[in-house]
Amino acid sequence: MSEILCRLADLNANGAKEIVRQDGNRRATMFVVRYEGRTHAYVNSCPHARLPLNWNDDVFFDSTGRYILCANHSARFDAASGQCVSGPCKGLSLTPVEIAVDGDAVVLRQPFPMS
Numbered sequence: 001m002s003e004i005l006c007r008l009a010d011l012n013a014n015g016a017k018e019i020v021r022q023d024g025n026r027r028a029t030m031f032v033v034r035y036e037g038r039t040h041a042y043v044n045s046c047p048h049a050r051l052p053l054n055w056n057d058d059v060f061f062d063s064t065g066r067y068i069l070c071a072n073h074s075a076r077f078d079a080a081s082g083q084c085v086s087g088p089c090k091g092l093s094l095t096p097v098e099i100a101v102d103g104d105a106v107v108l109r110q111p112f113p114m115s
């Protein structure tokens with residue numbers, strides 16, 4: 001299975017892009033981030049309260065541009081590993097999504113994570 005999720009050029013200036021799928025009444029989101037030259041993807045669900053991390057479209061990084069920020073209760077996650085480094089779910093991790101980069105295309109390597 002491989003599906004093109006987006007192009008690297010689709011990521012915003014901070015290097016993030018939310019991907020949304022609607023399947024009937026079910027809505028699922030994941031996001032792609034580019035950090036230190038590598039591309040990572042995670043299910044858009046915070047391990048603290050299982051809420052989407054972002055309040056605004058494609059905004060996932062904190063003001064330093066180093067950590068992924070949960071807008072709900074300010075948990076911060078290492079962008080490369082998805083591990084929470086501060087906040088109410090410290091030690092827990094975002095759920096990674098298997099992707100690959102093929103040229104400019106970000107390709108999904110697993111079924112879309114519908115939660």
Ligand code: FES
Nearest residue numbers: 046048070073075
């Ligand atoms: S839901 Fe993310 S820190 Fe609470």
